[in-house]
Amino acid sequence: MRIPFGWLQNYVKIDVSPQEACLHLIMLGFSDAEVIPNEWECLDNFVVGRATEVKPHPKAPHLKVVRVNLGYTDMTSVCGAPNVVEGGTYAVALPGARLGGGQTVSRAEIDGVASDCVLCSGWEAWLDDSKDTLLELDHDLVPGARLLEALGLDEPVIEAEVTPNRGDCLGLIGIARELAAVFGKELIIPEPAPKYCDADTSEVVSVEISDVEGCPRYGAIALEGVRVRSSSASMRARLRLAGLRPINNVVDAANFVMFETGHPLHAFDLDRITDSSVIVRRAREQEKIEAIDGKQYNLTPDDLVIADAARPIAIAGVIGGKNSEVSDKTSRVLVEGAFFEKSLIWRTSKRLTIPSEAAYRFARGVDIEAIPYVLARAAEIIQEDTGCRVARSRVDVYPQPRPARYVIASPKRINKLLGTSIPEQEICDYLERLGFVVTPGRELDISVPTRRDDVEAEADIAEEVARLYGYDRIPPAEDRACRSHGKISQNMLVSGYVRRVLKGMGFTEVVTDTMVSPETLELFNMTGPEVVEIRNPVGVNASLMRTSLIPGILDVLVRNEYRGEEGVAVFEVGKVYSRTEDNFIEGCHLVLGLSGLREARAWYGRSRSFDFFDIKGVLEAVLADFGISVNFEPDGPAFLHPGRSALVQTDGGELGLIGEILPDIASHYGSKRRLYVAEIDFEPLVQRGLVARRMRQRPRYPAVKRDIAVVVPKTVLDMEIRSVILHEGGDLIESVETFDLYEGRPIPKGKKSLAYAIAFRHPSRTLKESEIDEIQQKIEMRISKELGGSIRKQSQ
Amino acid sequence: MDLHNEAVKIREAAAKAIQACRTTEDIEAVRVKYVGRKGRLTQLLRKLGDVPAEQRKEAGRILNETKEELTSLLTSRRSEIEESVRQQVRASETIDVTLPGRKPRLGKLHPTLRVLDEIVNVFIGLGFAVVEGPEIETEYNNFDALNFPPWHPSRDDFDSFYVAEGYVLRTHTSPAQIRVMKSQDPPVRVIVPGRCYRRDTPDASHLMSFFQIEGLYVDHDVSLADLKGTLAIFAREVFGPQTKIRFRPHYFPFTEPSAELDISCLVCAGKGCRLCKHSGWLEVLGCGMVHPNVFKHVGYDHRAVTGFAFGLGVERIAMLKYGIADIRTLYENDVRVLNGL
Numbered sequence A: 001m002r003i004p005f006g007w008l009q010n011y012v013k014i015d016v017s018p019q020e021a022c023l024h025l026i027m028l029g030f031s032d033a034e035v036i037p038n039e040w041e042c043l044d045n046f047v048v049g050r051a052t053e054v055k056p057h058p059k060a061p062h063l064k065v066v067r068v069n070l071g072y073t074d075m076t077s078v079c080g081a082p083n084v085v086e087g088g089t090y091a092v093a094l095p096g097a098r099l100g101g102g103q104t105v106s107r108a109e110i111d112g113v114a115s116d117c118v119l120c121s122g123w124e125a126w127l128d129d130s131k132d133t134l135l136e137l138d139h140d141l142v143p144g145a146r147l148l149e150a151l152g153l154d155e156p157v158i159e160a161e162v163t164p165n166r167g168d169c170l171g172l173i174g175i176a177r178e179l180a181a182v183f184g185k186e187l188i189i190p191e192p193a194p195k196y197c198d199a200d201t202s203e204v205v206s207v208e209i210s211d212v213e214g215c216p217r218y219g220a221i222a223l224e225g226v227r228v229r230s231s232s233a234s235m236r237a238r239l240r241l242a243g244l245r246p247i248n249n250v251v252d253a254a255n256f257v258m259f260e261t262g263h264p265l266h267a268f269d270l271d272r273i274t275d276s277s278v279i280v281r282r283a284r285e286q287e288k289i290e291a292i293d294g295k296q297y298n299l300t301p302d303d304l305v306i307a308d309a310a311r312p313i314a315i316a317g318v319i320g321g322k323n324s325e326v327s328d329k330t331s332r333v334l335v336e337g338a339f340f341e342k343s344l345i346w347r348t349s350k351r352l353t354i355p356s357e358a359a360y361r362f363a364r365g366v367d368i369e370a371i372p373y374v375l376a377r378a379a380e381i382i383q384e385d386t387g388c389r390v391a392r393s394r395v396d397v398y399p400q401p402r403p404a405r406y407v408i409a410s411p412k413r414i415n416k417l418l419g420t421s422i423p424e425q426e427i428c429d430y431l432e433r434l435g436f437v438v439t440p441g442r443e444l445d446i447s448v449p450t451r452r453d454d455v456e457a458e459a460d461i462a463e464e465v466a467r468l469y470g471y472d473r474i475p476p477a478e479d480r481a482c483r484s485h486g487k488i489s490q491n492m493l494v495s496g497y498v499r500r501v502l503k504g505m506g507f508t509e510v511v512t513d514t515m516v517s518p519e520t521l522e523l524f525n526m527t528g529p530e531v532v533e534i535r536n537p538v539g540v541n542a543s544l545m546r547t548s549l550i551p552g553i554l555d556v557l558v559r560n561e562y563r564g565e566e567g568v569a570v571f572e573v574g575k576v577y578s579r580t581e582d583n584f585i586e587g588c589h590l591v592l593g594l595s596g597l598r599e600a601r602a603w604y605g606r607s608r609s610f611d612f613f614d615i616k617g618v619l620e621a622v623l624a625d626f627g628i629s630v631n632f633e634p635d636g637p638a639f640l641h642p643g644r645s646a647l648v649q650t651d652g653g654e655l656g657l658i659g660e661i662l663p664d665i666a667s668h669y670g671s672k673r674r675l676y677v678a679e680i681d682f683e684p685l686v687q688r689g690l691v692a693r694r695m696r697q698r699p700r701y702p703a704v705k706r707d708i709a710v711v712v713p714k715t716v717l718d719m720e721i722r723s724v725i726l727h728e729g730g731d732l733i734e735s736v737e738t739f740d741l742y743e744g745r746p747i748p749k750g751k752k753s754l755a756y757a758i759a760f761r762h763p764s765r766t767l768k769e770s771e772i773d774e775i776q777q778k779i780e781m782r783i784s785k786e787l788g789g790s791i792r793k794q795s796q
Numbered sequence B: 001m002d003l004h005n006e007a008v009k010i011r012e013a014a015a016k017a018i019q020a021c022r023t024t025e026d027i028e029a030v031r032v033k034y035v036g037r038k039g040r041l042t043q044l045l046r047k048l049g050d051v052p053a054e055q056r057k058e059a060g061r062i063l064n065e066t067k068e069e070l071t072s073l074l075t076s077r078r079s080e081i082e083e084s085v086r087q088q089v090r091a092s093e094t095i096d097v098t099l100p101g102r103k104p105r106l107g108k109l110h111p112t113l114r115v116l117d118e119i120v121n122v123f124i125g126l127g128f129a130v131v132e133g134p135e136i137e138t139e140y141n142n143f144d145a146l147n148f149p150p151w152h153p154s155r156d157d158f159d160s161f162y163v164a165e166g167y168v169l170r171t172h173t174s175p176a177q178i179r180v181m182k183s184q185d186p187p188v189r190v191i192v193p194g195r196c197y198r199r200d201t202p203d204a205s206h207l208m209s210f211f212q213i214e215g216l217y218v219d220h221d222v223s224l225a226d227l228k229g230t231l232a233i234f235a236r237e238v239f240g241p242q243t244k245i246r247f248r249p250h251y252f253p254f255t256e257p258s259a260e261l262d263i264s265c266l267v268c269a270g271k272g273c274r275l276c277k278h279s280g281w282l283e284v285l286g287c288g289m290v291h292p293n294v295f296k297h298v299g300y301d302h303r304a305v306t307g308f309a310f311g312l313g314v315e316r317i318a319m320l321k322y323g324i325a326d327i328r329t330l331y332e333n334d335v336r337v338l339n340g341l
């Protein structure tokens, strides 16, 4: 909302600078109120000039040599405009001025005559579109005055945000009311008093509302003998400062009243309304209208229109129709003042993308009771300008007048809510300044002004009181801030712990998009009926909710590879989404990603790339920390390398997967590296939590340690050998570590050598060597029989 | 017996033995032999009683001097030996201690979530309990129960993502208020962090998905002053003890009175700079007193309790703290950037 500061003073006389007024507006709830830079600074080198002598040019018959009085001096201008006359007052661009066309004025010689300055057309003076004739200024302007000041365009303008609940402040009177209340000043509301003639609007036009919900009140007033032309200079200046383009005296008057009161008005050419009948109705299917912006709009029954007997003549509250527009041929005008349902106007203007000033205001709500006032005010202004006749009686269709709204409020409860102790008298005073009528009693009985449909209950009243009392005067009460005990959620506790563990292991945390493309899910074979689809995505690339964190982490790995990062270790703890027929499910996953170098080149060792066992080791460590034991079953989904992937299994079922990304997919992403990922369901960790495990007795009897080395076919898995060892050793086994893997000479082709360090221990006695020998023999026998292995004797 | 002569002999013998020591063990042996509990000099001292009284004083002085002298010889010889051992070890095992250490990999947590954790911790300290809510939310919880009028723009397809009839990707963390209040009686003091969605075109200050933290406190007599006090503590804890706050009226459908909280500018401390657009203030969150209609929706007696609620954008605070100008930088996941924060 633009607030020309001089114009505002018509409604409230406040004795502060515009900057200071901004601070008050901010503290009243009008965010970001500030004085904006003057948009008319382009008129800096323009002055008012009077033509004192107009002579023909000695050489060029179509030019004239004009002597221009600028008050303090005279200048000569060579001018080709047809309307230049002696005694005329014009806008003069001095050397250095930039004209509307872009050129800069300088002294010049035109066919032998020196020209010091330029007499300007409206276009050259930045004010309108007319190029061929000079802009004629009012004769009472003083020659030599700066054009900016002479036209009243030098006043400061405040721009402030008006929140959507405060439609009443989309007019200057609304803003003035707020400031008057803060400063305890009088609010000056113009009292329109047009001279009425005996005509009756209802005799020249009939009005019918067929959608009373969409339009609860429709008023109109007829004007006859209107001479349409451009508005006075001061009117045009006001509108320009407000950011509106002057059109003609009728439209300008309607806009002026809108800007003054916040209530939009529309003017029709009464002679172009078919059968003089106005109907407020929904648009018909496939109905079209050409609007005054020159565009064709297709309407639907969701749109409210103003129609005559034959066709729509305006989209209600949004924009007028070309077919009923006021033009310079118009002499009879119908001014409309109506109330339209907010949501209808909002939807129509949004769907048709017509962000008009009128729609903006109707969508935020106007004062239904102000309609007679705004019609009279518009009639008065048009009459002052044109001397037209104004019909004594208006049309006013208002089938169900709205009841007045009352709110009961107690000063005690208001103070309790605000944490203040404002005396009752002060509370009443604040409310009355804002136009509420307060009847004191045990509780306050407050009548709410009709323009304030945002005020419905006591809390709203409390806000009004707080705004005028001053939010900055409310004492901060910190003591009560510490009354109950706080607690972190289990999910944040566990994820916070794991995130910090992973950070310590060298992983960088990332946050990736939750909305993904169908293409991605297809690539990973993750499509299916369980995928949650967004019905109105912004683009297809973000139209599905992710079911896995792997595509996102892969993207991060590859992007960082592109950026030249040698080794990338990243993780994310995030949500995944799925649905059933009638339910939505949100899960939490942990994903790890590795690519590139684990060790960069350094003096202490060779560089080395990340491999499968790096990512597996991290996952194992995290799970072991939570006491979760898992098996890694070879093979995984199709997007993983068939020989380098595994499903992570617990007793309770599948926990997740791990492996190298299928090289085809990696290169599809543009990666030149091997990429490793692991993803697990995080919920079991959250459920298990950070439990305190009972302390175990320190061992009191010594362990017996044995190494077993076996040569087995390459296809035999470490897991198979281990399970033999664990099975035979039973409770006596304390630990088994695979400490060597070797292929190549002297081991035969197709075979590999593995070595295990086993520790045996009994809790309550010393083990005998012979016992262990027996177990070892059993292990060795089973490995050779069941796994086709042989034992390599080791010197112990 | 001539104690004096005896002492001189012991001193000479001991001095020779000390000089001959090569290890600290040798030193210990010499010490035991001469000045230990059963050492020769100690035994001599015990005999002092047999000396005639007029000579005893002089004899005692000589013996004690001898003991002190030997002890000091032992000590200095021991240091000599120890120093020579250090020299030998140094010569054989010296490394270049100025070489860089083996670099452990150390990661970083994501700046948005670091700030989220930090803010959550502040509120836990103030007695708030953390709860979380779903991102796929009912339209009812996201809008209706929060007193959004049916025509409110944010309900529209243009502004919110819908995944099914009546289901929306939550546009703020506020619907968690409804879930909490429906599941428990007052008093309620919770904080709800989480991801939210709006159908914005991404630019330097907007994303389609972002993190918010919601706070809610409902009890008897909770007032706007309590809200202001709580947020004053929050601002000091998160932005530093010198931070000032400013409360401005604002509008939200689910609070009344509503306010926006500004903090004094982190760069210019209120003098005016580019970051704060020369106002001296930075907007950080929206808040207010819970609207009575919200209480009605969850079945609370709006005459018996009052409450405050606030919602803050985590990214905005992360950007302020880390000096990030473009919100999208946070989610490029460039590890060079992330590891440098």
Ligand SMILES: [Zn+2]
Residues within 6 Å of the ligand: B265, B266, B267, B268, B269, B270, B271, B272, B273, B274, B275, B276, B277, B278, B280, B281
């Ligand atoms: Zn600043």
